[in-house]
Amino acid sequence: MLFGKSRKIEEEFLKAYDENADYIFRHCYLRINDRERARELMQETFLKTWIYISKGEKIQNLKAFLYKVANNLVIDEFKKRKELKLEEITMKKIIGENDFKERSHANIEAEDVIKLINSLDPKYQKVVIMRYIDSLSIKEIADILGKTENNISVRLHRALNQIKKIMHYEQRI
Amino acid sequence: MNKEFNEKIQKAKEIKLTNEEKSRTKNILIALMNKHKKPSIFTRAFNTMKFMLKPAYVIILMFIASGVGTAFAAESSLPGDFLYPVKTNIIEEVRGVFAFTDEQKAAWAARRIERRLEEMKKLEEKNQLRQEITERIENNFKRHEEKVNALIRKLEGNNNPNAARIKTRLQNSIEVHKAILKKLEDKKFEKLEKPKLPESKNAQNKIKNLKKINKNNI
Secondary structure (H helix, E strand, C coil), X not given: CHHHHHHHHHHHHHHHHXXXXXXXXXXXXXXXXXXXXXXXXXXXXXXXXXXXXHCCCCCCCHHHHHHHHHHHHHHHHHHHHHHHCCHHHHHHHHHCHHHHHHCCHHHHHCHHHHHXXXXXXXXHHHHHXXXXXXXXXXXXXXXXXXXXXXXXXXXXXXXXXXXXXXXXXXXXX | CHHHHHHHHHHHHCCCCCHHHHHHHHHHHHHHHHHCCCCCHXXXXXXXXXXXXXXHHHHHHHHHHHHHHHHHHHHCCCCCCCCHHHHHHHHHHHHHHCCCCHHHHHHHHHHHHHHHXXXXXXXXXXXXXXXXXXXXXXXXXXXXXXXXXHHHXXXXXXXXXXXXXXXXXXXXXXHHHHHHHHHHHHHHHHHHHCCCCCCCHXXXXXXXXXXXXXXXXX
């Protein structure tokens, strides 16, 4: 009985991986601009979550939990980069020719949106990705980021205004 | 702007892991899941025990156990014992803290008098009631007696029905106290009246011989 229950949890977790791996990877990729590192962070997100579950801890909303872990890993990644002053190097790497060959057509097409998101204020980047690309509800975003729904709505509104300005400026150029 | 933005969003949504990337991570995940299985109820119980056996907790448990042990040992100590100050200055004072009302305080003070008397009786039975110990108990007794009397007066002032019961209890204690003191005095006199036995063997033999002569004469 006990082993049966444990087996069921494993199956549910692998199912959650199949359903959310792409979302988590995309979320990390759009924020850190490094495909391979984004894949590693996605992997780390699932590994850390499983270790948490294996300790007997309970998770109410697995999807929200995965985003929380991924968000923390992205924040850590930024801290590391800041320390190593690697931001410029990473940007060069993404646009660099060698890396170009490794990426699929879809990813090359998405470069526009990566540039757009990167030109946003950092505090708006994650809410825009979560709301418009990951298709999370405002309530889910508020839960993941530990903010109120009102706060998230305000941030989204300001982010859209900023996007409008950027796109308008690009069209004029 | 909306159309253009939506197009960009749609393109971003096409960002995906390749099948190879996805299955590679899944295999790593399965390997980790086999290594870190969700703990069974037995494992969790074992982990709890391990937590309890951490040095810090062992020290705390030992400390508590030794404290409780000392308190138990002190509770049966008598005046002159090493742990007696623990009994009167710590255990009884702490118990006194939990007496909140005047009635509870009076009852506890009366009980402390009884405890002193019980100690006196025990020492007296063991013939260990030395002068200095008697004096110390006497002082304690007087102190508690004054305290009880003050509390009884307070209770009587508030028309507390239990004042009379505590007063009777105190009277009984005073009677017992007097009886013990009388017994001690009697013992002293007995000692004084007892003739000293001759110390040498020759003298003892002489007495025996005299007793024999007396018997024969009778």
